[in-house]
Amino acid sequence: MLNFPRGPVRLALPISDEDLEALFDVFSRAIVVGKHAFLRREGERSDLVSILESGLALRHKATRDGSRQIVGILMPGHICDLSSHFFDDPDHSIETATDCAVAVARKDEVLDLMERRPAISRAFLARSLADAAIAREWVMNVGQRPGYQRVAHLLCEIFAYQQSMDFADEATCTFPLTQEQLADATGLTVVYVNRALQDLRRRKLITLGQNLLSVHDWRGLCAEAGFNLSYLHGDEQIGTPMRQLQDQTPLEGASV
Amino acid sequence: MLNFPRGPVRLALPISDEDLEALFDVFSRAIVVGKHAFLRREGERSDLVSILESGLALRHKATRDGSRQIVGILMPGHICDLSSHFFDDPDHSIETATDCAVAVARKDEVLDLMERRPAISRAFLARSLADAAIAREWVMNVGQRPGYQRVAHLLCEIFAYQQSMDFADEATCTFPLTQEQLADATGLTVVYVNRALQDLRRRKLITLGQNLLSVHDWRGLCAEAGFNLSYLHGDEQIGTPMRQLQDQTPLEGASV
DNA sequence: CGCGTGGTTGAGTCATCTCAATTACTGTGG
DNA sequence: CCACAGTAATTGAGATGACTCAACCACGCG
Numbered sequence: 001m002l003n004f005p006r007g008p009v010r011l012a013l014p015i016s017d018e019d020l021e022a023l024f025d026v027f028s029r030a031i032v033v034g035k036h037a038f039l040r041r042e043g044e045r046s047d048l049v050s051i052l053e054s055g056l057a058l059r060h061k062a063t064r065d066g067s068r069q070i071v072g073i074l075m076p077g078h079i080c081d082l083s084s085h086f087f088d089d090p091d092h093s094i095e096t097a098t099d100c101a102v103a104v105a106r107k108d109e110v111l112d113l114m115e116r117r118p119a120i121s122r123a124f125l126a127r128s129l130a131d132a133a134i135a136r137e138w139v140m141n142v143g144q145r146p147g148y149q150r151v152a153h154l155l156c157e158i159f160a161y162q163q164s165m166d167f168a169d170e171a172t173c174t175f176p177l178t179q180e181q182l183a184d185a186t187g188l189t190v191v192y193v194n195r196a197l198q199d200l201r202r203r204k205l206i207t208l209g210q211n212l213l214s215v216h217d218w219r220g221l222c223a224e225a226g227f228n229l230s231y232l233h234g235d236e237q238i239g240t241p242m243r244q245l246q247d248q249t250p251l252e253g254a255s256v
Numbered sequence: 257m258l259n260f261p262r263g264p265v266r267l268a269l270p271i272s273d274e275d276l277e278a279l280f281d282v283f284s285r286a287i288v289v290g291k292h293a294f295l296r297r298e299g300e301r302s303d304l305v306s307i308l309e310s311g312l313a314l315r316h317k318a319t320r321d322g323s324r325q326i327v328g329i330l331m332p333g334h335i336c337d338l339s340s341h342f343f344d345d346p347d348h349s350i351e352t353a354t355d356c357a358v359a360v361a362r363k364d365e366v367l368d369l370m371e372r373r374p375a376i377s378r379a380f381l382a383r384s385l386a387d388a389a390i391a392r393e394w395v396m397n398v399g400q401r402p403g404y405q406r407v408a409h410l411l412c413e414i415f416a417y418q419q420s421m422d423f424a425d426e427a428t429c430t431f432p433l434t435q436e437q438l439a440d441a442t443g444l445t446v447v448y449v450n451r452a453l454q455d456l457r458r459r460k461l462i463t464l465g466q467n468l469l470s471v472h473d474w475r476g477l478c479a480e481a482g483f484n485l486s487y488l489h490g491d492e493q494i495g496t497p498m499r500q501l502q503d504q505t506p507l508e509g510a511s512v
Numbered sequence: 513c514g515c516g517t518g519g520t521t522g523a524g525t526c527a528t529c530t531c532a533a534t535t536a537c538t539g540t541g542g
Numbered sequence: 543c544c545a546c547a548g549t550a551a552t553t554g555a556g557a558t559g560a561c562t563c564a565a566c567c568a569c570g571c572g
Contacts, residue, residue: 143443
């Protein structure tokens with residue numbers, strides 16, 4: 001894992017400097033979009049591939065009856081639509097949750113890049129496998145855990161993601177999601193999520209407000225949530241090298 | 257998509273004959289395992305990669321409290337553990353649901369193969385992206401749909417998968433899952449699943465029994481389930497070319 | 513200062529679960 | 543070919559987690 005120091009793109013991929021340079025050349029154009037913008041829309045094909053540089057975006061799908069399920073969270077370094085190379089219409093939308101910067105490239109440029117640089121192709125594979133693993137953990141979360149645990153689990157995931165990239169202090173990170181978005185991600189109701197959060201606060205596990213999440217008892221929160229770092233497959237280590245997390249949870253994913 | 261006619265492996269991948277040949281050389285050893293065998297166990301690393309040749313297997317994860325969630329279904333042609341190349345401990349188990357034949361290779365052999373044959377590497381990427389898309393649809397299924405729809409949706413998915421590979425007649429396919437397994441896959445109870453199935457039968461949408469699923473009204477079932485083929489990304493076309501499915505659902509997705 | 517979005521509360525309802533018992537299969541050994 | 547054991551399917555009735563509806567509050571922004 002490598003944090004490219006000078007460029008716009010920080011890539012959630014294990015990759016060499018040289019390859020990263022090549023990737024840069026292709027993803028040279030950067031654009032900024034406001035919150036609630038669609039980076040891609042379910043069913044609408046596009047020739048662009050983009051990598052999130054900063055901000056936070058959400059993958060979601062709509063049901064016929066108007067409700068929606070958030071099926072994934074995009075953090076800086078994540079690739080938005082690799083699948084567009086192989087499948088024509090995207091099966092889900094991607095919407096920014098905050099202002100975002102994205103590095104954009106044309107599909108054919110990326111395809112060509114993969115041709116020239118097998119290592120990048122392999123890194124894309126690793127990325128995609130990690131995405132699949134995370135999606136499966138979500139299935140688990142939504143399918144098996146009681147509501148209050150789902151909420152706690154999602155907090156853990158987001159905290160672990162963000163921990164290494166931007167945090168005020170070692171127990172705090174930015175948290176731009178609304179309770180409604182948490183509800184859509186956990187398959188619960190806003191009302192229920194609200195009460196679950198209150199409970200976590202009352203028990204002094206977290207504070208949450210003003211776009212800021214503080215975790216006062218990481219161990220306790222993980223225990224509550226049944227959270228285990230390992231499924232992220234090192235994803236939470238992107239950016240600056242992992243700091244506190246390791247110490248606080250000595251057993252977790254020590255491997256990766 | 258190509259059905260390799262003479263070999264043991266039928267690959268759920270878009271790939272040329274020549275590459276398939278190379279793949280064969282690597283996955284030359286075939287083994288047969290009984291039902292309820294573990295092809296891989298959560299947390300236990302392995303140096304093997306395998307492709308399912310025949311039968312049906314389930315990916316699942318366990319919660320601390322002993323319950324489990326099935327997070328994916330493996331059909332002939334699917335690769336069991338691509339992720340072992342990049343991540344050390346598997347985050348989920350794979351268990352056979354029927355007797356299965358699997359073609360096995362060592363991890364390093366496969367890595368070498370990917371090196372030699374970029375097209376195979378790319379096919380693996382496509383496979384992995386499709387897996388991720390399917391997992392996200394599962395999140396949607398479990399998170400947003402009411403129980404009876406989840407069951408119907410799962411039936412649709414399995415039927416679509418199986419439809420093209422082995423079916424008695426155009427509306428019937430083998431269906432080796434127990435109600436308990438359906439429950440674990442949908443995040444519901446056996447009791448609830450049982451009642452949901454009865455309802456589908458009562459309404460003459462399906463018959464289900466003796467390991468056989470007949471769909472009497474594919475359109476109706478899809479409507480009931482909110483099912484849309486597209487997320488499978490052609491997965492259901494593996495093996496013999498797609499036959500009935502297209503005709504029976506000409507509009508597919510036109511709706512949603 | 514007013515409006516909009518996001519957060520919080522309370523009370524009643526329903527979908528889904530639990531528990532527990534009964535029946536139907538499937539395969540195996542006598 | 544039957545008896546039996548074990549697994550899978552079915553049924554009923556009561557309990558509860560999560561939802562719905564509907565109101566109210568707080569803040570940030572123009």
